Amino acid sequence: ATNAVGSGILAGKRVTITAGGTREALDPVRFLGNRSSGKQGMALAEAALAQGAHVTLVLAHAEVAPPPGCDLVRVESALELRDAVLGLLPTTDVLVMAAAVADFRPAEVMAAKIKKTDDGADPVITLIRNPDVLRESVIARSSLAEPLVIAGFAAETGDAAADPITHARAKLARKGCDFLVLNVVGSGLVFGQDANEVTILDADGTESGPVRGSKRTVADAVINHAARLLVR
Numbered sequence: 001a002t003n004a005v006g007s008g009i010l011a012g013k014r015v016t017i018t019a020g021g022t023r024e025a026l027d028p029v030r031f032l033g034n035r036s037s038g039k040q041g042m043a044l045a046e047a048a049l050a051q052g053a054h055v056t057l058v059l060a061h062a063e064v065a066p067p068p069g070c071d072l073v074r075v076e077s078a079l080e081l082r083d084a085v086l087g088l089l090p091t092t093d094v095l096v097m098a099a100a101v102a103d104f105r106p107a108e109v110m111a112a113k114i115k116k117t118d119d120g121a122d123p124v125i126t127l128i129r130n131p132d133v134l135r136e137s138v139i140a141r142s143s144l145a146e147p148l149v150i151a152g153f154a155a156e157t158g159d160a161a162a163d164p165i166t167h168a169r170a171k172l173a174r175k176g177c178d179f180l181v182l183n184v185v186g187s188g189l190v191f192g193q194d195a196n197e198v199t200i201l202d203a204d205g206t207e208s209g210p211v212r213g214s215k216r217t218v219a220d221a222v223i224n225h226a227a228r229l230l231v232r
């Protein structure tokens with residue numbers, strides 16, 4: 001890998017990476033969140049920087065600091081993340097959706113802190129669906145002038161209905177993106193650990209991997225894969 005300006009397989013290319021977990025506000029002091037550490041997204045940013053890309057990190061809540069050298073767009077909620085990503089698409093060559101985007105948000109955000117009531121009644125929170133940012137990006141791509149490679153991540157388990165690859169293939173088809181990075185959950189690797197095992201599924205039916213190693217090793221494979229699709 002090289003950090004020299006103007007070199008690397010993504011020299012002159014603009015890479016947008018979403019990272020971390022969104023937070024969906026309930027009231028001014030509370031939110032619904034998730035356990036995404038943001039580590040995979042940060043590793044992707046490092047890998048893209050190492051290949052000479054101009055990197056914009058759309059960063060939701062994360063436990064780790066972003067690498068120096070990327071442009072930062074901080075977001076809180078899925079709606080904010082969507083606005084940031086869609087705004088960046090016309091100037092993006094590669095989009096990697098590594099963020100854990102909340103599927104649902106509270107239907108109503110209270111203007112004042114939710115208080116316990118004297119009657120002791122339990123509050124009820126109604127959730128509504130968030131937009132699918134990956135799917136919307138694929139739809140928005142059709143009206144862009146420049147080529148854009150779009151990648152998603154998915155963690156899947158096998159169940160009675162199908163194995164993880166089958167679930168991921170169905171998800172890839174629903175999303176319509178170029179490739180999906182599949183993390184098979186429950187293959188012996190512990191969640192949140194600094195290691196990973198992924199398989200890259202392409203829209204054309206090809207399957208690459210498994211790629212095993214650190215999140216940086218996975219990130220290098222993902223960035224290389226995206227770069228190959230971009231020049232194709």
Ligand code: CTP
Nearest residue numbers: 097099101102130131132133134152153154155
């Ligand atoms: N994603 C997104 N917008 C959402 C939810 C997910 O852009 N509202 C992206 C994620 O960043 C990821 C990919 O979609 O790259 C797959 O996320 P996943 O949660 O596996 O997909 P879902 O369609 O939400 O399916 P599921 O019901 O299995 O959670």
Ligand code: CA
Nearest residue numbers: 100101102103
């Ligand atoms: Ca989801």
